[in-house]
Amino acid sequence: MSHGDALRDRIIGTYESMPPQLQQAARHILEHPDEVALVSMRELARNAGVQPSTMTRLAKFLGFDGYEDIRAHHARAIRLRVDGFAAQQQRSSDSGEGLAQQMLYSLSAQINRLAEPASIARLEAAAERLAQARRVYVLGLRSCHLVAWHFHYVMRLLGERTEHLDGLAGTIGDGLMRAGAEDVLLAISISPYARHSLELAQLAREKNMGVVAITDSEVSPLIGIADEAILCATESPTFFHTLSPALAVSEVLCGLLANRDRAAALEALQKADQHLQGLNTYSGAIPKRQ
Amino acid sequence: MSHGDALRDRIIGTYESMPPQLQQAARHILEHPDEVALVSMRELARNAGVQPSTMTRLAKFLGFDGYEDIRAHHARAIRLRVDGFAAQQQRSSDSGEGLAQQMLYSLSAQINRLAEPASIARLEAAAERLAQARRVYVLGLRSCHLVAWHFHYVMRLLGERTEHLDGLAGTIGDGLMRAGAEDVLLAISISPYARHSLELAQLAREKNMGVVAITDSEVSPLIGIADEAILCATESPTFFHTLSPALAVSEVLCGLLANRDRAAALEALQKADQHLQGLNTYSGAIPKRQ
DNA sequence: CTCGTATTGCAACAATTGTTTTATAAAGTA
DNA sequence: TACTTTATAAAACAATTGTTGCAATACGAG
Numbered sequence A, B: 001m002s003h004g005d006a007l008r009d010r011i012i013g014t015y016e017s018m019p020p021q022l023q024q025a026a027r028h029i030l031e032h033p034d035e036v037a038l039v040s041m042r043e044l045a046r047n048a049g050v051q052p053s054t055m056t057r058l059a060k061f062l063g064f065d066g067y068e069d070i071r072a073h074h075a076r077a078i079r080l081r082v083d084g085f086a087a088q089q090q091r092s093s094d095s096g097e098g099l100a101q102q103m104l105y106s107l108s109a110q111i112n113r114l115a116e117p118a119s120i121a122r123l124e125a126a127a128e129r130l131a132q133a134r135r136v137y138v139l140g141l142r143s144c145h146l147v148a149w150h151f152h153y154v155m156r157l158l159g160e161r162t163e164h165l166d167g168l169a170g171t172i173g174d175g176l177m178r179a180g181a182e183d184v185l186l187a188i189s190i191s192p193y194a195r196h197s198l199e200l201a202q203l204a205r206e207k208n209m210g211v212v213a214i215t216d217s218e219v220s221p222l223i224g225i226a227d228e229a230i231l232c233a234t235e236s237p238t239f240f241h242t243l244s245p246a247l248a249v250s251e252v253l254c255g256l257l258a259n260r261d262r263a264a265a266l267e268a269l270q271k272a273d274q275h276l277q278g279l280n281t282y283s284g285a286i287p288k289r290q
Numbered sequence C: 001c002t003c004g005t006a007t008t009g010c011a012a013c014a015a016t017t018g019t020t021t022t023a024t025a026a027a028g029t030a
Numbered sequence D: 001t002a003c004t005t006t007a008t009a010a011a012a013c014a015a016t017t018g019t020t021g022c023a024a025t026a027c028g029a030g
Helices: A006-017 A022-029 A033-038 A041-048 A054-059 A065-082 A097-114 A117-132 A142-158 A174-178 A195-206 A244-259 A262-278 B007-016 B021-033 B035-038 B041-048 B053-062 B067-081 B098-113 B115-133 B142-158 B174-178 B193-208 B246-258 B263-276
Strands: A136-140 A163-165 A184-188 A211-217 A228-231 B136-140 B162-163 B184-188 B210-215 B228-231
Touching: A006 A022, A022 A033, A022 A041, A022 A054, A033 A065, A033 B035, A041 A054, A054 A065, A054 B041, A065 B035, A065 B210, A097 A174, A097 A244, A097 B098, A097 B115, A097 B246, A117 A228, A117 A244, A117 B007, A117 B098, A136 A142, A142 A163, A142 A174, A142 A184, A142 A244, A142 A262, A142 B142, A163 B021, A163 B041, A163 B246, A174 A195, A184 A195, A184 B098, A211 A244, A211 B021, A228 B174, A244 B246, B007 B021, B007 B115, B021 B035, B021 B041, B021 B053, B035 B041, B035 B067, B041 B053, B053 B067, B115 B210, B115 B228, B136 B142, B136 B193, B142 B162, B142 B184, B142 B246, B142 B263, B184 B193, B193 B210, B210 B246, B246 B263
Parallel strands: A136 A163, A136 A184, A184 A211, A211 A228, B136 B162, B136 B184, B184 B210, B210 B228
Antiparallel strands: none
């Protein structure tokens, strides 16, 4: 029960009742579990000092259809170790899980991966760069609009430093008219990259503005332009890309920025609250209809 | 980059000068480094959406003899990671983790919790209700705007059944003018609940429309109104609420809806793709400025 | 437009894969 | 001892692998 590894336990449990050659093969697998997924069966057999057929026989002895099941098991172990955290979840009935479950597990893992040190460092560097800017122009087109909107909405609650290039009525980029070297463009774009986004980012660069990017790959066109870039996963078991990790990035950036001066943030939020309350914006229950 | 990964840097460095197919292959390898050693080249190519020969060509482009060199490199990376496991052990325990890490761990857990059976059941019920509607009106104000926008954006790629009540220029609710009992309102609202959202939901109810809600609590005012409701966490270690779980819910709903008729979805997406391509919407690299 | 080049998809290729079969050897039983 | 059962090795097998050559296509320079 030490590893929660069913196959491993099965091998150990039945080891005594195996013929000598199977024992030798089984022992080798126990002692080099990672090799199983990394080399061919024939090579593994050679390293174990047994015949290739012995590996197949071992698989059948353990109740599998063939060697492929053993390899798949060890490959999965490696992949899980990469996620590190996915081990927390009992992915019990494997392929039996529905699409919804699959999507949510995947999302959870993708966001968890954003917490890796390398990623955290990038987040903090980006926050630093944004904090220093006089103004922050936020750009996110098409699917990325929601991320840009979120960032702008939250930062507006904190102050006036942010401007959203939403491109309403074809005004995209008008906001950059008075932008300069002291300002920063926060550009959000994932594959397929909206041409306008790239053009505007390039324009910002030419104006000597700072550029911070939220994008999806080390080879995204934004990487070459940006001073700081944050990478987020976008893959999904559906037809679409996922934007949840990108939104999480935006939320973290907002959190980090607000955290730099907690007192000021708190005050700004109270002011915003007061304002909205004056407008009777919120309600705790279904209002009576007039 | 501090990865100390020569091959990775090589790919990134030469990426720009690769032909499109090679880029696609290279990109897939960058984003799924572990898969390289765990699956066959043909399968990797399939997952990357390229021909098998492209992988060989990529290897030669990078100066190797063949694909085997690429695989060997990634296999070595995995083996190293297994050994150097102890060195990486620095996680958790130290409660000194920064705000960013805290936020991301929390988010990951919140989304993971959405995958619980009770939650999944609600998601599927909601998707079912939405699928049956003649039209779906999407409503999300203030912070929830991004979720509504996402749902509408994605569903619009699939068809014309969705309408977004964005309230631009004070037109909130105008869209419901011709809505009736065969239609459904998808209302997204979290505490503090926007008064307008609740009013509109109530109006929809009075018009005998169906109501599906994405909200944050069993005691949300929307619960009494909605036929189906999905609950998502919103707590965050920051000053703000988080919307990532709500966005995840929207993504799952879109995924489930698209999944009901995969063929139709695929066709619709291809049509959308074609349309956007005709408009030259996307670009793979920084366009030359005129 | 036309040509020359570069890129791509396709199909054939030998090599290698995991498996199965067959024959031999060993071990156990009466 | 002879005979059955079990375990192993070797060889044959179809399937799949990574690679290559070639024809079709897209692309850019003139």
